Amino acid sequence: MxxxxxxxxxxxxxxxxxxxxxxxxxxxxxPAVLKENKLLTPYRFFQAKRDWPQIIGKQIAKYSYIKDIDKNCVIIGVLNSIWMNQLFMYSQEIQKKLNDYIGEEFIHSVRFVRSGKKPAPVVYETLDGEEESDYPSGRIGDVVLSDDYVQTVRQETSHLPERIREKMAALRFAQEKRRLSMEEEGFRHCPRCGRWLARGETVxxxxxxxxxxxxxxxxxxxxxxxxxxxxxxxxxxxxxxxxxxxxxxxxxxxxxxxxxxxxxxxxxxxxxxxxxxxxxxxxxxxxxxxxxxxxxxxxxxxxxxxx
Ligand SMILES: [Zn+2]
Structure with missing residues (x-):
């Protein structure tokens, strides 16, 4: 400035x-100026995100939104699995409506992903979202905790009111079992913050x-x-x-x-x-x-x- x-x-x-x-x-x-500078299409796409309910109709927009664009494939986030099939059958129409709105054949295909209200993964996540293969394959319940650890937890929870005591101990045991089983399978911690890393991640x-x-x-x-x-x-x-x-x-x-x-x-x-x-x-x-x-x-x- x-x-x-x-x-x-x-x-x-x-x-x-x-x-x-x-x-x-x-x-x-x-806006011819945007066009000259090759910014018009990205700008129209940005507007399309905002105007989605107008483009597709309020009813459908309630359960879906434009999540992203991957080259010329638009990615539609769908909040409700029942709507996945419905929208899938409607994908030609969606493509056409979007292209009409944008003003050129910008979208070549439509992809749907289940999205939205899904809770954030507790342990870790990758850029592509949660991946099944990143969970420990062994059964966490099969992990055996050492007597020392069990005793320590028992001691540390002994001052709690009886009602909570057992629940807290169970929580600590489960947490430790998960930790052990992930370590067992070669998962590592982020060197900067200590979170679990997904496979292939270094940070x-x-x-x-x-x-x-x-x-x-x-x-x-x-x-x-x-x-x-x-x-x-x-x-x-x-x-x-x-x-x-x-x-x-x-x-x-x-x-x-x-x-x-x-x-x-x-x-x-x-x-x-x-x-x-x-x-x-x-x-x-x-x-x-x-x-x-x-x-x-x-x-x-x-x-x-x-x-
Ligand atoms: Zn980190």
Whole structure:
């Protein structure tokens, strides 16, 4: 932010560059600027998530939602298994409705996953969700606890009221049996937080997400200072290799988040002049000296709600 403002002051960006007249009239329903920058389809998909009940009908939307997109396959989360079959038969229709809404043949297939109210797995989870194969295959009930351990628990629970005592002891025994059987089968702990690791993991999901969140914040802070950075310039600034997939992903994700947030503000007329400038910088990837105030205003007006 500080960098940006100092650039603005130094350059007097209002009068620098000759106007470009290609922006056209305000209020077009298809944002040509997004299209030029290949952001239109992802943006429409983002909107589709929000407008799902409108697209598919309230009744169906009650039990389903757009969970994700994998290349050109849309993943529909279904809350209720009865609806899985129903929706499966309806998948052609869903694909068509989504493509109509998005405005091009963006979705090539539809996949359904049971999702939603499922409780979080207690022991561990992977990025793909819980996996049966990650549970200990032996029967936890068959594990025999050492006399020492049993005695220790008995002692530690002896001060509890009788009603709770037996239950607490049983809970501790079950917990220890699970721990032993997982260790027996080669499960390891996350070196950072101690949670159980899924097979093949070296650091647990939570710690990985924490890392990602931290990096995302760095990327966000940098792009807010210099929204015009191209991917190459960005990689250079942040010291990442050109093939660092996480940083490339975060670069695109942060840009998209920022652009959508700003467009939303403009759409509901709650934007400030700084918001409009930021949007122009993000979308065009021009520096403040290369943009005129007309350019900025015209661009913002494209996203205003039509009266
Ligand atoms: Zn961890």
């Amino acid at each position: 500080i960098v940006l403002l100092s650039v603005l002051n130094k350059a007097g960006w209002l009068s620098m560059v000759k106007r470009t007249h290609e922006m056209g009239k305000a209020g077009l329903s298809i 647990c999901l939570f710690c990985r997400l924490e890392d990602r969140q931290h990096k995302k914040k760095l990327v966000h802070d940098l792009l807010i200072q210099m929204p015009w950075l191209s991917l190459d310039q960005f990689a250079h600034e942040i010291g990442a290799g050109r093939s660092d997939r996480l940083y490339i992903e975060l670069y695109n994700e942060v840009r998209r988040d920022c652009i959508y947030k700003l467009i939303e503000r403009i759409h509901y007329d709650s934007d400030t002049p700084e918001d409009d400038l930021f949007l122009a910088l993000f979308i065009t990837r021009k520096t403040p000296v290369e943009l005129t105030d007309d350019h900025v205003r015209n661009l913002a007006n494209r996203y205003r709600k039509k009266e």
